[in-house]
Amino acid sequence: MARSTNARRPATLASLAAELGVSRTTVSNAYNRPDQLSPELRRRVLETARRLGYPGPDPVARSLRTRKAGAVGLLLTENLSYAFRDPAAVGFLEGLALACEDAGQGLLLVPASPEREDVAAVHRAGVDGFVVYSVPDDDPHLAAVLERPVPTVVCDQPELETVDRVGIDDRSAITGLARHLIELGHHRIGVVCMRLGRDRNDDFVTLERQRSAHFHVQRTRLAALADAFAGVGVDWATVPVVERFDHTTASGESAAAQVLDRDPEITALICTSDILALGALTEAGRRGLRVPQDLTVTGFDGIPEADRAGLTTVRQPVLEKGRAAGRLLLDNAEHGRPRKVTLDTELIAGRTSGAPRAAAQIWYGP
C-alpha cells in the first residue's frame, strides 16, 4: 500500500501491470502488439498509463531485450567542424541520413574528438552498425569500431578484410584529370593536397610522406598523379606538393601561394579538393594571374560552388555515396562478407583549365 502511493519512482511496465492486475506481457502487448489483446483492455491499459504518467516502454530496456538499437553510428573525421563546412561531406551526410530515415533508423554522430583519444565514445555508442567516413587508417577510433561486433561500412578507405566498403575509383578519376592536363600540354605542375596524417604539416610533402600517407584518398590520388606525369617524362620528385591540415579556402590560398613561391613557372595547380581549389583561384587572382591563361587550376569533388566558379574538377556523387553506405549497412541481405560499391565519377572540364602559356609550351617545341 505504501507502494502505490509512495511511488515517486517513475512508473514502469511492471507497476502498470500491478496497478491493472494484469501481467507485464499484456501491458507490453498493449504497446507493441495491439492485436494480442482486446481493444477494451488495451484502452484501459493506455488510460491507466496516462494517469500514472507512464511514458511507454523504456527504449533502452527494449533495446537490450530485442538486441536492436534502431540506430546507425557515424564515425567521421577528426575535426567535426570540417564535416559541416565541406559541402562534399554535408552531401554525404545527407545521403546517409536519407538512407537511415528510409529504414526508420536513427543516425548517431559519435563524438570522436581528436584531442581526447576518447575511444570510449565508440564503446558507449548504442548502435546496430557503423559507417566510417574518411578517417585516417591509423585512427584508434576506427580500430575500436572494428572491434565492435556489429556490421560496418567504410567510405573512402582502403579495403578492409571484414567490412563493406563504398567509394570511388580515386586512381582512375584523378588519372583522367591528369590526362586532361597532359593533353593540354602541362608538364610543369604543382599540387595542393589535404592533410595526409593525423599530425599537422602545413608545408611541402616529401616523397616518403606521400607514400605513407594515412588518408587513403589523398595517398591514392598523389600516387596516381605521380604515375600519370611520370608517364610523360615528368620527374615527380621535382613537383612541389604542399599539404594543408585545415580544409578551408584560406588553406587553399596559402598553399597555392607556397607552391607558386617555390616555382612561379608552373602552369597548372592541381588541388585534391574543390575547397582548396577555390582558395587557389583567389590566390591566383591576388597575384594577377589569369586563369586559365596564366595558370590552370583544378579541384576535386564537384561541389556546387565549384560549378558556379566554372572550376575544372572531378565530380563524385557524394549524396549517392552516403546513401549507398546507409543502404549497404541496413540491407539485411545475407551478404557474402565484404561487399564493395564503387561509384562513377565524371571529369568536368571547366573554365579554369586551358593550354599553358606560350613560354612554357615552347618546351615541347616544333
Next chain:
Amino acid sequence: MARSTNARRPATLASLAAELGVSRTTVSNAYNRPDQLSPELRRRVLETARRLGYPGPDPVARSLRTRKAGAVGLLLTENLSYAFRDPAAVGFLEGLALACEDAGQGLLLVPASPEREDVAAVHRAGVDGFVVYSVPDDDPHLAAVLERPVPTVVCDQPELETVDRVGIDDRSAITGLARHLIELGHHRIGVVCMRLGRDRNDDFVTLERQRSAHFHVQRTRLAALADAFAGVGVDWATVPVVERFDHTTASGESAAAQVLDRDPEITALICTSDILALGALTEAGRRGLRVPQDLTVTGFDGIPEADRAGLTTVRQPVLEKGRAAGRLLLDNAEHGRPRKVTLDTELIAGRTSGAPRAAAQIWYGP
C-alpha cells in the same frame, strides 16, 4: 562443459568472469575502474577477454543500468534534406554537434519522416534529452518528445511551459529590417515566406493563414512586418504574401515571380530567408529589374552566400544557436525549470536595398 566449448553465443561479462573464476564485478571493474583491482588481475582479465572475443561491456546493457544513454536526440523539421541544404540549418547542426562533442555526448538524428506518422521513432530513441529544431507547433513528433521524461530544448519555437528554449527575438529583428525599408521610403511591398504549416500551399497567403501559421518563426515575422507597415499607413491586407513549401532558391524564384506578377508596382520584396531571397534576386535579374534601383530585395539569416551576394538581411548566429541549445541541454545545473536563451541579431544593410524608384516615391510627395 558443453557450456564453454559449445558457446557460440558471444562472450559476456558473466562468461568471462566464469572463465576466470572471478566475480562479474571484478570484470566490470577491469573496464570501468582500473584502480579497483590489482594490475596483474586486470591484465589477465583483458587478455582473456581478447582471447574469448569479448568486445567489452555492452553499451545498451550499460545504459540500462546507469540510466544514461550518452546521447542527445535531435528532432528536426519534416524534410530531412532541407536540413542539409540550408546553410543556416547546417550551421545550427554544427554548433549543436560541437556542444555535444565537448560534452562527450553523441548526437542522434531521429528519423522523423513526415509521411509516415512514425512517432515510434521518438519512442525508440535511446537518448538523455532532446533538441527540437524548427518544427511546426502541431507536429506529432514534438508532442511525442514532450511526453518523454527527459529534458528538452526547443529552438525557434513558441515558449512551452516545461522546456528550455533558445532562439532570437524574431519580432524585433524583422522590425528593424522593416524600419530600414520604411526609412528608405518603401511602402508598396511584397513578401515571400517559407511554409506556414504542414500542408503544402505554394500560393498567396490569406490573413487568416498568416495568423494561424504553425511555424512560430514565420508567424512572428509576418505579424511583426504587418505591425511595422501598418504603423506607416500600409494596409497589410493589400500586401501580397506568397508562401513556398520547399525551401530552395528555385522556390524563391517562382515566389518572387508570383508576387511581381500580382503587383509589378512593388518596390521591395521581403523574403523570410536568404535562400528565398537569393532566388528572388535571380528572378529580378531575369525580368531586367535592377537591384536595388528597381527593386529592393531582403533576406533573413545571414548565410555566407548572402554575404557574397551583398544581400540586405538580418544575420543571426546560427552556430551559436546550436551550441547554446546543446549547452542548455547538457548543463547539469539544477536549472529553475524553463530557461530562455535569446541571441542577438544584426541588421546587415547590403547592396540589395535602396530607395524606391522615383515613380513610387512620388506617393510621399512634397
Next chain:
DNA sequence: TGTAGGGACCGTAACGTTTCAGAACCAGTT
C-alpha cells in the same frame, strides 16, 4: 455432446550490465 480452433492472457526466463554493502586478507600500529 464432444471437440477443434482460436482469441485472450499469463509466468518465467532471459537480455548484460553496474551498484552497493560488505568480506577476506594483510600490514602496520598500539
Next chain:
DNA sequence: AACTGGTTCTGAAACGTTACGGTCCCTACA
C-alpha cells in the same frame, strides 16, 4: 593481542523490457 586502515575482491539486487511456450475459456461445428 587487539585494533585500524587499506586494498582487493565478492554476492545479490536491481535496471525495465520482450520472447517463448504455454493455459484457459468460449464459440462453432460435427
